[in-house]
Amino acid sequence: MAEAHQAVAFQFTVTPEGIDLQLSHQALTEIYLSGLRSWKKRLIRLKNSVITGVYPASPSSWLFVVIAILATMYTRSDPSMGLIAKIQEHLPVSQSMSAQCQTVVSAVLFSTMLWLSLIFTMRLCLKQLLSYHRWMFEQHGKMSNTTKVWMVSALVRIFSGRQPLLYSYQGSLPNLPVPAIKDTLKRYLESVRPLMDSTEFERMTKLASEFESSLGHRLQWYLKLKALWAANYVSDWWEEYIYLRGRSPIMVNSNYYGMDFLYVTPTPIQAARAGNTIHAFLLYRRKLNREEIKPWLLRSSVPCCSYQFERMFQTCRIPGTLTDTVQHWQDSDYIAVYHRGRYFRLWVYQAGRLLSPREIEYQIQRILDDPSSPSPGEEKLGALTAGDRVPWAKVRKEYFSTGVNKRSLDCIEKAAFFVTLDDDEQGMMGEDPAASLDRYAKSLLHGKCYDRWFDKSFSVVIYKNGKNGLNAEHSWADAPVVAHLWEYALATDSFQLGYNEEGHCKGEVDSSLPRPQKLNWEIPSECQEQVAQSLAVAQALADDLDFHVFSFRVFGKGKIKKCRMSPDAFIQLALQLAYYRVTVAHDREMFCLTYEASMTRLFREGRTETVRSCSNESCAFIRAADVCRRLFRSASEKHQHLYRMAMTGAGIDRHLFCLYVVSKYLGVESPFLKEVLSEPWRLSTSQTPIQQVELFDLVNHPEYISCGGGFGPVADDGYGVSYSIVGENMINFHISCKHSCPDTGAHKFGAQIKKALLDLLHLLCPDQSESKKTEASPPEDKKDQ
Structure with missing residues (x-):
């Protein structure tokens, strides 16, 4: 093991002849290479800090300004209007510095101040440009002159300068305004x-x-x-x-999940899928550390805040009695792995280099083949992160603050991320693919309630049949940030890394790799009792969860756009109509407060705002759904207006909060x-957009699509609905509710959503409607080996 090599790198023994000094050259080499890698990362961070700090200028532009000022002075003109002479007067007197040298130093100082002033001015101009949001509210073809100047002149691009790094725009983003209370x-x-x-x-x-x-x-x-x-x-x-x-469990109530490809399993070999997936995550981390990930630009020109990316890896939520904290570490060269009740530390670097996918597969297979048994109390230890927060905080302080338990817990919390090797098989399979998809969603959201570490920023789940998925903690970032990582991992796994003919990862294996380290625990009986109590709380929560996942393939955003409608507004109105019909079926005939998440990342450190989708216009339309098409368009336009207001800092809920x-x-x-x-938010909704469309070829390979992800319901008598619009002809839905509420049912609500979508298309565009057409049957799950 690597840490064992380090422990014996330097040993000495006192003998009668004196001190016997022993050195392990292999271990010292490992220490040297590990330190070298760490210093390289520090230098990269320093370089990026300088580049980002002077953006939209570049460090080399300083030299250009200095040369320009000196060249101007050579022509015996003074571009500083006397400032260079003033600076020269206040320079410390030095006998070794000639008058000409003092003049050059003064000119360099003036050039530096001029350069910094130009950077400040450019940033100020860019911030003012990014504060303009009227373009979002204007219809296509009816653009104001101000917006035309703003867009046609591409002023944002002009002031953006060269190719930006991930965090280049952070200093130029406007602050979120406080709306007028009235x-x-x-x-x-x-x-x-x-x-x-x-x-x-x-x-x-x-x-x-x-x-x-x-x-x-x-x-x-x-x-x-x-x-x-x-x-x-x-x-x-x-x-x-x-x-x-x-203080309630974060499992189901807060955490969310992301799914694998819907119709494709790249390899049925669990270790191989883990090898490529883990390697892809680590490649993403390398790009993140180097800030090589492109900042997200709205309409290809308006940048969004990237600060949530900072805590993606080496991050863990730490429980407390009053409040939890989010702890982030700068680096970690290992991951934590759970398999059959045992926890392992898996080193992902060897001699300063990242392990290849084939080497990670080899190490994962070692864990799968390990015959050791869990320590007493180890198997279900993860239930502590799934139960109530206060008991977990007390147990952590009492039993995990010293000794072997602290070292093992530190290993999990400081790991780059967490991996679960699940013995179950999941995905769309069997005689009832719809039901299997529902089970797949529940497994990703809560698993067995003890085989995920729900406090980690995210946990990767690799199933026995090669399917994978992701569970993410919510406090450190919102779903689009995690979705960006997940899209990259899926695309890199299948389209760049790939597998050989046998389904194994490509590449060679260094047989000298140290074995993964099994973590040791000493769990007393009192702690085991609390683990059982936390598991009981989590299990009751999981058992009460009703889930339904389905792909709507009759039509997608293509036909909706032909009706000159916003796809998101169309789906939101369908959800309103479906909810109304469900309540009518229970003789209640009611609307409900509806939550739709909207990002506010147009502003610095922005996260989300609420779009209150249930409006006077949407209710008027639903009550007259069979009467007037005009009300539909009015309700859609109102929803779009509310969404834009939320995005531009004029929402309701964050201000009141x-x-x-x-x-x-x-x-x-x-x-x-x-x-x-x-x-109460009885209808909580969120769209998960595909952000990196260039990574997926949905035209030639439509089977390589993810079903998206979902979350639990916010209210005990409500629904949680996540949806993703995929390509032109597909919409995926994830619906959750609770069995304990007699008035809710995930499948019942799903059926109403399908009906509402068809009814709305028929109402809005009768010529394009296919209301009598049954849904297209999905392709069979494929194995590309």
Whole structure:
């Protein structure tokens, strides 16, 4: 083992003849190469910090400015208008420095100040340009003159300069603005109007008015003060109070998952799939460390914030009694692996180089073949991360703060990421592929409730039949960031690394690789009892979860766009219609507060905002769904407007949330805020877009598509719906709810979504409708070996 080699690298023994010094040259070489790799990474980070720090200029532009100033001075003109002479007067007097040399030094100092001023000016201009969002609200073909100048002149690209690194735009992104409290309350009342009767709405209007005229302005003043000081007035509180202070299980309630290819399994060999997948993740980490990942540009020109990428690897959520914390380490040269109740440390570097996929497969196979048994209490230890947070925090402090348990726990928490080698087979298979897909989703979300480490930033699951998947912790980043990583891993695995004819990874194996290290534990009986209690809590939560995953293949965004509709608005209205029909079937006939996640990454350190999809317009349309096509378009346009408002910092919920946090800090109660933040989200939705379309050839290889990912329901009597629009003719849905609620059912809701999609297409575009057509049967699962 590598750490064993390091332990014996330097030994000495006291003998009668003196001190016997022993050196292990192999171990010393390993230490040297490991240190060399670490210093290379530090130099790369330093270089990137310099490049990013002067963006949109480049370090070489400093030399250009210096040469230009010196050349101008050579022509006996003074471009500094006397500043160079002033600088020369204040230089320390030195006998060894001639007057000419002092002039050159003064010119270099002036050039540097001029260069820094130009960088500051360019950044300021870029920030002002990126603060312009009116283009988002304008219809195609009806663009204002200001937007035409902004887009046609490509001013953003002009001031963006050269090819940016991942974090190049961070210093130029605008801060998230604090909306006027009057506007937020007006939009809030508009959003809840369809959910309340006249008496209830009048009461809520009165509460809002009292809040605005009294406590609201005081809280708003504190928010504006924070917005001046902080990069983002929402994100730190959002992470702290929404995620880290939650004391209930993060499994199902917070974590989410991503699926493998739907119709293709590249290899049926578990170790081989693990080899390529792990290697792909590590290649992504290398690109991330070097900042070679391209920043995400909206409409190919408007940059989005990239700060969430910083904590992707070597990150773990640490439990606490009052609040958890997110701990991030700079580097890790190993991963943590779980198999049949045992935890292993797998080194992924040898002699300073990254192991090849074939070598990782070899090491994984060693773990699969390891006949050792789990230590007492080890097998279900991961249940601690799946249960309530306070018991886990107390157990961690009492039993995992010293000795062998601390060393083993540190190994898991400081690992690059976590891998589970699952003995189950999952995917779309068997006589009932639909049911198998549902089981696959549940397995990724919670597994056996003890065979994932839910606190890690993400855990990779490799199944016995070669299928894989991913489970991610939510506090450190949102789903699009993890989805970017997952897309890269899937594409690299299949299209770049590949497999040989037998289904094994390509490449050779260094047989001298140290064996993976099995972690040791000493779990006392009292700790084992708490593990059992946490497992019981998690198991009850998992058993109550009802899941349904399906691919809608009758039509996709292609036909929706032909109807001149936004695909997202179309799907959201279908979800509203489906939910309404479900409630009608239970004699309730009601709408519900609907959550749709929208990103706010147009702003620095932005995360998400809520699009309240249930609006007056959508409810009016649904009530008259069989009467008027005009209402459909009106509801769609309203949804698009709400989405754009959320993206541009004019949403409702994050502003109200921060006002509530300030009120708690001040120790004052607001009946209005208390009621607003206690309203249940019975329909929680999120779209997972494909961000790196260039990695997948959906035209020639339509079978290489992922089904996306999903999450659990937010309300006990509600639904969690994740959907992904794939290509032109496919929409994937992931629906979750709870068995304990008699009024909800994932399959029942899925059936209503399918019907609503067909009905809406028939209503909007009868000439394109295929309402009587059955869904196309999916292709069979393929094995490319």
